[in-house]
Amino acid sequence: MKIFLIVIALAGIAAIAYFLYAEDAAEMVGMDAGTRAVSVERDEPSAAADDSADQTSMAAEEKPAAASAEAPAPVTDATGGVQDLAALSAEELELRYEGLEEDARRLFVDDYVAAVGEEKAIEFSREFRSGPVAERNRALSFDLARAAVEKFDSRIGAFVAGTELYNGVGVERDLAAALAYFERPSLEGSDNADYWRALILADQGYADGDKEAAVAILNRIIESPDSNDSLKEQSRDLLAEIEAR
Structure with missing residues (x-):
C-alpha cells in the first residue's frame, strides 16, 4: 500500500514538472518567434530612414551587430572608378x-548626374557651355544636359541638348535628334522651343522639313501677346527668309 502511494505521488510530481516545463517552452518559443519577426521588420529598408538622419541613427542603434558586421562597400561607377562622384569639382x-x-564618357556622365541631381548637372553644363572661352567644354556640356533629360526629364537640359545638336557644337549635328528634344512634353508651351522647332522644320538640309508647319509656328509666335519682343523680331526675320526662298 505504501509503495502504491509512493508511486502515485511520484507520478503527480512528474505531471506537474512536465506541465511547467511545457508552459515555459511554449513561452520561449513565442518570444523567439516574436524576436525574429521584429528582426525581419527592422531589416526592411524604409523611405523615412533615407530622408532623416535622426531615424538613420536610431536604426543603427537598434541593430549594432548588423551595423558593425560589415562595412559599407565603396561606390563604384560604371567606368570602374571608386570615388564619391558627387564630390567632384x-x-x-x-x-x-x-x-x-x-562610350565610357557617356556611362561616366550618367553616373555623375544620377549622383548630383538635375540642378548641379545643369549648373555645370552651363559653366562648360558659356563660361570663359578657355574653360569651355561643349562636349561635356552636351553630355550633362543629355543625362539630365534622360534621368530627370530636365526642361533646361532638353533646350540645351537641342540647341547643341542643331548647331553641331560639342556633338555631331543631327536635326532629327534636335527636333525630338524641342518636342519633348517638358518644353510644351515654350515659345523659345517652338522657334527652334520652326528653325529646324524650315532648314533646307532637313529631309523631313515642313515649310508650312514652320510658317504656322512663326506666325503664332508673332501674334501671341505672351511672346517677348526679341523673339517676335527673330521670328519675323526667319519668316521673311523662308518666304524669300
Missing part, C-alpha cells in the same frame, strides 16, 4: 571625362 569632372573613351 568641375575641374575634376572634366579631367575624368577627358581621360575616357567616347
Whole structure:
C-alpha cells in the first residue's frame, strides 16, 4: 500500500514538472518567434530612414551587430572608378571625362548626374557651355544636359541638348535628334522651343522639313501677346527668309 502511494505521488510530481516545463517552452518559443519577426521588420529598408538622419541613427542603434558586421562597400561607377562622384569639382569632372573613351564618357556622365541631381548637372553644363572661352567644354556640356533629360526629364537640359545638336557644337549635328528634344512634353508651351522647332522644320538640309508647319509656328509666335519682343523680331526675320526662298 505504501509503495502504491509512493508511486502515485511520484507520478503527480512528474505531471506537474512536465506541465511547467511545457508552459515555459511554449513561452520561449513565442518570444523567439516574436524576436525574429521584429528582426525581419527592422531589416526592411524604409523611405523615412533615407530622408532623416535622426531615424538613420536610431536604426543603427537598434541593430549594432548588423551595423558593425560589415562595412559599407565603396561606390563604384560604371567606368570602374571608386570615388564619391558627387564630390567632384568641375575641374575634376572634366579631367575624368577627358581621360575616357567616347562610350565610357557617356556611362561616366550618367553616373555623375544620377549622383548630383538635375540642378548641379545643369549648373555645370552651363559653366562648360558659356563660361570663359578657355574653360569651355561643349562636349561635356552636351553630355550633362543629355543625362539630365534622360534621368530627370530636365526642361533646361532638353533646350540645351537641342540647341547643341542643331548647331553641331560639342556633338555631331543631327536635326532629327534636335527636333525630338524641342518636342519633348517638358518644353510644351515654350515659345523659345517652338522657334527652334520652326528653325529646324524650315532648314533646307532637313529631309523631313515642313515649310508650312514652320510658317504656322512663326506666325503664332508673332501674334501671341505672351511672346517677348526679341523673339517676335527673330521670328519675323526667319519668316521673311523662308518666304524669300
